[in-house]
Amino acid sequence: MTHRGSEEMTASDRARAGNRDEFKDECGVFGIYAHPEAANLTYLGLYALQHRGQESAGIVSSDNGKLYSQKGMGIVADVFSEDVLKRLNGSSAIGHVRYSTTGESHIENAQPFVIEYSRGSLAVAHNGNLVNAQFLRAEFEAYGAIFQSSMDTETIVHLIASCKDASIVDRITYALNRVKGSYCLLFLTDDMMIAARDPNGFRPLALGKLKGSWVVASETCAFDLIEAEYVREVEPGEILVISKSGLSSYKPFQKAEYTPCVFEFIYFARPDSTIFGRNVYNVRKSFGAMLAREHKVDADIVIPVPDSGVPAAIGYAQESGLPFELGLVRNHYVGRTFIEPKDSIRHFGVKIKLNAVKKIIQGKRVVVVDDSLVRGTTSRKIIKMIRGAGAKEVHLRISSPPTRCPCFYGIDTPRSEELIASSKGMEGIRDFVTADSIGYLSIKGLYDATGGAGRTFCDACFTGRYPVDATSVNEPPQLALFK
Numbered sequence: 001m002t003h004r005g006s007e008e009m010t011a012s013d014r015a016r017a018g019n020r021d022e023f024k025d026e027c028g029v030f031g032i033y034a035h036p037e038a039a040n041l042t043y044l045g046l047y048a049l050q051h052r053g054q055e056s057a058g059i060v061s062s063d064n065g066k067l068y069s070q071k072g073m074g075i076v077a078d079v080f081s082e083d084v085l086k087r088l089n090g091s092s093a094i095g096h097v098r099y100s101t102t103g104e105s106h107i108e109n110a111q112p113f114v115i116e117y118s119r120g121s122l123a124v125a126h127n128g129n130l131v132n133a134q135f136l137r138a139e140f141e142a143y144g145a146i147f148q149s150s151m152d153t154e155t156i157v158h159l160i161a162s163c164k165d166a167s168i169v170d171r172i173t174y175a176l177n178r179v180k181g182s183y184c185l186l187f188l189t190d191d192m193m194i195a196a197r198d199p200n201g202f203r204p205l206a207l208g209k210l211k212g213s214w215v216v217a218s219e220t221c222a223f224d225l226i227e228a229e230y231v232r233e234v235e236p237g238e239i240l241v242i243s244k245s246g247l248s249s250y251k252p253f254q255k256a257e258y259t260p261c262v263f264e265f266i267y268f269a270r271p272d273s274t275i276f277g278r279n280v281y282n283v284r285k286s287f288g289a290m291l292a293r294e295h296k297v298d299a300d301i302v303i304p305v306p307d308s309g310v311p312a313a314i315g316y317a318q319e320s321g322l323p324f325e326l327g328l329v330r331n332h333y334v335g336r337t338f339i340e341p342k343d344s345i346r347h348f349g350v351k352i353k354l355n356a357v358k359k360i361i362q363g364k365r366v367v368v369v370d371d372s373l374v375r376g377t378t379s380r381k382i383i384k385m386i387r388g389a390g391a392k393e394v395h396l397r398i399s400s401p402p403t404r405c406p407c408f409y410g411i412d413t414p415r416s417e418e419l420i421a422s423s424k425g426m427e428g429i430r431d432f433v434t435a436d437s438i439g440y441l442s443i444k445g446l447y448d449a450t451g452g453a454g455r456t457f458c459d460a461c462f463t464g465r466y467p468v469d470a471t472s473v474n475e476p477p478q479l480a481l482f483k
């Protein structure tokens with residue numbers, strides 16, 4: 001299909017065309033109920049969750065039967081000012097940060113999504129990805145429904161609005177019984193905040209308390225910032241209603257196997273967060289230690305690919321008894337608007353973000369640890385850079401199993417043919433990235449390092465075992481990692 005320019009396309013066009021936007025819904029959500037500083041605290045919460053999404057940010061607050069909304073493209077610091085926050089009145093608020101790599105991004109896809117329907121105003125913020133959203137959307141459009149965005153979240157809103165039940169909880173239950181896939185949702189009405197997590201519990205969602213106020217966030221690092229106390233996870237398949245009368249919990253869905261996303265541990269969540277009952281930093285270190293046991297090598301130093309490879313590299317170094325060094329330095333000021341130089345100077349790519357410390361690397365046999373290998377292109381450039389800094393040998397160690405299959409539940413991955421491990425064997429990958437040796441963490445090692453027996457995860461990106469049928473979905477388009 002020939003695509004028109006994005007500006008010419010309607011939201012529906014984009015949805016039908018299988019636009020990138022539909023599969024980029026790895027996000028962060030935050031909400032607080034009954035606090036005089038609701039919008040300010042949500043703003044802080046979103047700062048802590050910024051790693052979960054940098055494309056857009058938004059806050060909706062609720063005051064005296066009215067919802068106030070501010071959304072914009074970019075990071076939290078770009079979207080909110082003191083004046084803007086002052087206008088977000090009320091003692092309850094929900095917020096959202098949305099993930100993007102490169103490519104199209106649109107303000108109509110920024111969340112929280114706000115609607116006016118027969119029962120009043122409703123705002124919703126979503127982290128996850130619905131696998132049957134296109135199907136449901138087509139059903140609605142066949143009856144003349146008009147969609148404002150290309151987001152799967154809007155389908156939930158249409159289902160809620162079309163339900164005949166009286167209570168909002170029944171409407172949400174009806175809607176969520178029809179959708180499939182992954183969701184952590186926060187809803188805000190004029191008098192309630194409602195949190196919901198899908199029955200498989202793909203994405204993390206935590207409940208906390210700040211004095212007398214309830215808070216809900218994708219990750220506990222948001223609680224640490226506002227000094228809220230962690231209470232528990234929102235359970236898989238749970239709907240939590242927070243209102244003047246307190247907290248009520250409902251479990252209206254058919255039970256499913258608990259399959260939290262293991263990639264949250266590997267790459268996505270912040271190391272200082274506790275998700276799925278474990279601290280992310282400790283789990284990453286255990287991955288690294290296990291990797292050292294599985295793939296020992298004679299070397300002089302262990303260096304991480306910063307930032308996400310750091311905890312695993314520490315684990316690898318400690319287990320192998322090799323010195324840990326920061327042999328690569330990341331430039332944290334490369335904005336998302338960085339324009340890749342064309343043609344003649346294109347090869348600068350990764351060097352803008354990372355630089356090798358020659359004094360550390362020169363003449364050494366280096367073990368370089370990264371959390372995952374996707375297309376292999378970044379690692380290839382990094383290894384070239386390490387060799388350029390004078391390394392004698394470069395041994396690549398990956399603290400996760402080979403990524404072979406795309407994710408349909410909210411992590412942005414390329415099509416399977418673009419995942420290097422889907423077409424190449426170990427020797428082919430080693431050859432492509434030009435390492436002297438390569439070693440991935442095994443699936444067994446991954447499970448053993450996260451607590452062993454009895455644990456279940458969604459590991460579909462490694463095994464192709466999809467806990468929720470996603471066969472009707474087209475594969476997500478290319479992820480532009482360090483393009």
Ligand code: AMP
Pocket residue numbers: 267305308370371372373374375376377378379380411412413481
């Ligand atoms: P590549 O060289 O293309 O294989 O990319 C590997 C790098 O991408 C690793 O450093 C990972 O930390 C990072 N990575 C893995 N998954 C993602 C993702 N979903 N979005 C952005 N970066 C990722």
